[in-house]
Amino acid sequence: MALSRKITLVAAVVVVVVATYLIYVATTTKQTTTQEPTTEAKSEYQGIEAELRSGSVCEVIVDLGSVPYSATATKQIRFTNCTEQPIVLLDYEATCRCTWLTLPSAPIAPNTYADVELTFDSRGEFGSVGNYLSITTSDEQCEVAIWMSAEIE
Numbered sequence: 398m399a400l401s402r403k404i405t406l407v408a409a410v411v412v413v414v415v416a417t418y419l420i421y422v423a424t425t426t427k428q429t430t431t432q433e434p435t436t437e438a439k440s441e442y443q444g445i446e447a448e449l450r451s452g453s454v455c456e457v458i459v460d461l462g463s464v465p466y467s468a469t470a471t472k473q474i475r476f477t478n479c480t481e482q483p484i485v486l487l488d489y490e491a492t493c494r495c496t497w498l499t500l501p502s503a504p505i506a507p508n509t510y511a512d513v514e515l516t517f518d519s520r521g522e523f524g525s526v527g528n529y530l531s532i533t534t535s536d537e538q539c540e541v542a543i544w545m546s547a548e549i550e
């Protein structure tokens with residue numbers, strides 16, 4: 398009987414932890430949007446701007462600066478589609494699980510932009526950190542490479 402109670406208690410704790418995590422993710426996830434660039438929007442934008450072009454590599458350098466240990470840092474990257482076809486940011490690969498991207502779900506129409514959020518979790522990291530991320534797009538001739546760096550305090 399005691400073993401059955403322990404299993405029930407462990408299962409209840411797991412359910413609470415998973416539910417708490419899912420609530421946290423649901424409340425902190427931002428909706429990404431696709432919009433037409435305007436002069437006013439570009440002048441107010443505080444993130445990094447990059448252009449998607451067919452037949453080239455879009456390289457983005459993200460320097461997060463000093464990040465406290467066990468903190469999470471984010472940076473916005475605005476991708477403008479400079480091609481004549483819609484581009485979908487399909488998926489990405491990262492060199493470390495401590496860095497991830499929130500990609501837009503909708504295609505980026507020609508001459509419009511979409512914001513991507515880069516998130517870095519410094520838990521378990523020390524000193525100078527550098528990560529590489531590559532985004533797969535719907536245009537095989539349009540490659541995206543992101544170089545992220547941070548200094549963990």
